[in-house]
Amino acid sequence: MQAIARHSRAAAAFATAAAAAVGSLIAALPAQAQTQSQQQQSTPPAAAHTPSAEWPAPSPWRLYAGAAHIGFSTSAQVRAGGQLVPGADARADANNSLGFGAIYDFHPGWSAEIALGLPPTTALQGTDTLAGAGTLGKVKYGPAVLSVRRHLWEDGPVRPYIGAGINYTLVLESRDGFVSNLDVKNGAGPVLQAGFEVPIDRRWSFFVDAKKIWLKTTATGTLPALGGAPAHAKVRLDPLVVMVGVSYRF
CATH class of the missing domain: 2.40.160.20 (Porin)
Structure with missing residues (x-):
């Protein structure tokens, strides 16, 4: 019985930790998406490498x-x-x-x-x-x-x-x-x-x-x-x- 209790407490602890990790990951996703969006906006346009820029009209x-x-x-x-x-x-x-x-x-x-x-x-x-x-x-x-x-x-x-x-x-x-x-x-x-x-x-x-x-x-x-x-x-x-x-x- 004591072994079962120990396994139950370990499983509960693991579940709690996993839930916390998943929650942290979900919370981080909007911030990461916002950071990527800001990086894309700050990146120079790809047109600088297009043929139209290399060859003027x-x-x-x-x-x-x-x-x-x-x-x-x-x-x-x-x-x-x-x-x-x-x-x-x-x-x-x-x-x-x-x-x-x-x-x-x-x-x-x-x-x-x-x-x-x-x-x-x-x-x-x-x-x-x-x-x-x-x-x-x-x-x-x-x-x-x-x-x-x-x-x-x-x-x-x-x-x-x-x-x-x-x-x-x-x-x-x-x-x-x-x-x-x-x-x-x-x-x-x-x-x-x-x-x-x-x-x-x-x-x-x-x-x-x-x-x-x-x-x-x-x-x-x-x-x-x-x-x-x-x-x-x-x-x-x-x-x-x-x-x-x-x-x-x-």
Whole structure:
């Protein structure tokens, strides 16, 4: 009986101690949870180790440059001494130049572009009944295009786009040929464009771009071969500008 009593007292003591330990553990859990919460709040955000922090967000600005070919679809209405010259026409020789410009991404899928180029010089040639006149004159011009582009697919390996805008062509110099005192006016017209970009890395891209420009101008001068008679022409140039180059995003 004494052994049973001793075992009963030991069991009771163990139960009491276990109950006390469990109670202490339960009481400690809220404090531990609060400590962990405070530690989590004081820990610096994991974003400091994310790629977005290691690689800053790209700038919306890009610059580009490349080789440009300018081909004209020319027609002209020519008057000499105030009279329409039947069958007279003209054409403008094609040009190659260096094009450059800037692009600004103002909204997802949309960008604005300013396109410029080194001023080329084209020769105006007489055709049809004016073919015997040869070179009518030469014109040095500076083209500029302001357009808005819609990017159709921004995440693929090839990223096409379309756009529309306006062209302004500044005539920098007119040189005499068959026509003396040649004066060619500045011109403006609408533009449609299309192209695609191929990313090389995060900043560099290869691109091909085509711009169709509807452009009219007027030209005046005198004709020494006709005793200095005044000449006047309405000229439609309608150039197609095709450019291949690279762009860099800041």
